[in-house]
Amino acid sequence: MPHTAHALDTQAQTMVATAASSAPSVLNAQPWSFVTTPALVEVYAEPGSASIPTPSAARDVRLSCGAAVFNIRVALARLGRGARVSVLPDPENPLLVARVEVTGDAPDPDLDALYPWVADRRTNRFPFRDRALPAGVLALLHDAAAREGATLRLLDGEPEYQRILTLIRKATLVEEEPVREDRAARISDGAAPASIPVGNLGPVPRAAGPDVPPVRDLAEGLDLPGRGAAAFEPRPDLAVLETPGDDPAAWIAAGQALQRLLLEATGHGVAASFANQPLEDPDLREDVSSSAAHYGHPQMVLRLGYPRVRPPATPRRPLAEVHRRVEE
Ligand SMILES: Cc1cc2nc3c(=O)[nH]c(=O)nc-3n(C[C@H](O)[C@H](O)[C@H](O)COP(=O)(O)O)c2cc1C
Structure with missing residues (x-):
């Protein structure tokens, strides 16, 4: 042809x-x-x-x-x-x-x-600056998700913010051992091609009083030398990416929406990491979506902010x- x-x-x-x-x-x-x-x-x-x-x-x-x-x-x-x-x-x-x-x-x-x-986008598991995102930037990210048929639900009300934080913490506690072990096996100290290098994990979150920051420590429970510990920003912007449906086509749409908003974020100097642990447990995932202002099925939980450190690719x-x- x-x-x-x-x-x-x-x-x-x-x-x-x-x-x-x-x-x-x-x-x-x-x-x-x-x-x-x-x-x-x-x-x-x-x-x-x-x-x-x-x-x-x-x-x-x-x-x-x-x-x-x-x-x-x-x-x-x-x-x-x-x-x-x-x-x-x-x-x-x-x-x-x-x-x-x-x-x-x-x-x-x-x-x-x-x-x-x-090529510039990174998942950033390091502490962010203690500075909320301006409304204009949040609107832009919301629009990016909307253009792919998804909703970026910003957790801007205190009760809802605290409720999701509680679910994130609860999910970490109920996680099953094989899941934790599988994750540990995917963390590498070198540059194994389908793993997460220690240098991308970010520091161990240092608890500020009773509050554990909403950052996911993918290596929780592992003793990895050279990681260090750090205090994280006390109140990062958190958002849930949601879709009206919850079937394979909806998940693919959610992935496109996720990437569109992450690229927009990167272009505006905004970094993201994810706290998806409550979405990996069917009951807790149900809890994430059961709120008054509920748009759809939760697909990703995002922590957004201005970075202090640029992690390696x-x-x-x-x-x-x-x-x-x-x-x-
Ligand atoms: C569906 C999905 C779920 C993810 N869940 C998490 C998560 O819960 N915590 C986290 O730190 N990163 C999470 N990530 C980020 C990946 O670990 C990351 O994309 C991967 O390590 C590649 O690194 P990069 O994003 O910097 O290119 C997730 C990514 C995707 C697409």
């Missing part, structure tokens, strides 16, 4: 796959693979590479893949291409998360503008492991 003017050459396909694999993923498992041709990009869920023993594993894999789909849209816009996305296009193959067709339509300038932040699996190029 003759290639059209907007076909992707080898270099462009590599650029798109590299952007896709820069997406955040649950415990950096990178539970995905990408197939590219000059005319399209396919994203497959690879649950085997995650195999995280939590009830939320299937959801977390789709969220991660959704974030990768968003990066593909951004990379295509940077390449001057349009994109037509079909989510779960093949009922016979539920692991095919999305097919992104490259089109000759004008690229979306809003997506193109986000491209520089694809977390390693990625070699591109050849996750990307296959197919000539049409």
Whole structure:
């Protein structure tokens, strides 16, 4: 078949796959693979590479893949291409998360503008500055999620803020041992490609009186040399990303919304980490959503703020492991 003017050459396909694999993923498992041709990009869920023993594993894999789909849209816009996305296009193959067709339509300038932040974004588990985000910035992040069909519910009322904090703490207490052990095995002191290096964990949160900060210590209970301890900002902005539905398509939408708002945040100097532990337990997840001002199903709990430290990039699996190029 003759290639059209907007076909992707080898270099462009590599650029798109590299952007896709820069997406955040649950415990950096990178539970995905990408197939590219000059005319399209396919994203497959690879649950085997995650195999995280939590009830939320299937959801977390789709969220991660959704974030990768968003990066593909951004990379295509940077390449001057349009994109037509079909989510779960093949009922016979539920692991095919999305097919992104490259089109000759004008690229979306809003997506193109986000491209520089694809490589810059980091999950930041270090203390933030003790400074609330301005309303204008919060509105922008809310809008980013809304454009992907999700709601960023800011926990700005004191009772709701405290209620979610309590659920975060409770979740840490009820977590089962195999889950904790699996996480420990995913923390590395080197640069193992599908792990979280100790240098990305942030310091051990130092309790300020009775209040444990709402920062997730992924290495809780592990004695890792050289991590240090630090006091965290006393009251970070917390928000819950929610979707109207709660099926695989909704999780993929949530992943796209997550990545859109994280890239916007990065561009505005705002960092994020996650406190998802109550969403990994079905009962506690139910509790997160059962509030008066309830928009939908909770998908991510975010801690947002202005960073003090820029963490290093977390390693990625070699591109050849996750990307296959197919000539049409
Ligand atoms: C669905 C999902 C759930 C996550 N949950 C947590 C979490 O609860 N705590 C946390 O610190 N990071 C969490 N992360 C962040 C990942 O650990 C992070 O994306 C990964 O280690 C890669 O690092 P990077 O985001 O800096 O590229 C989550 C990411 C995704 C996509």
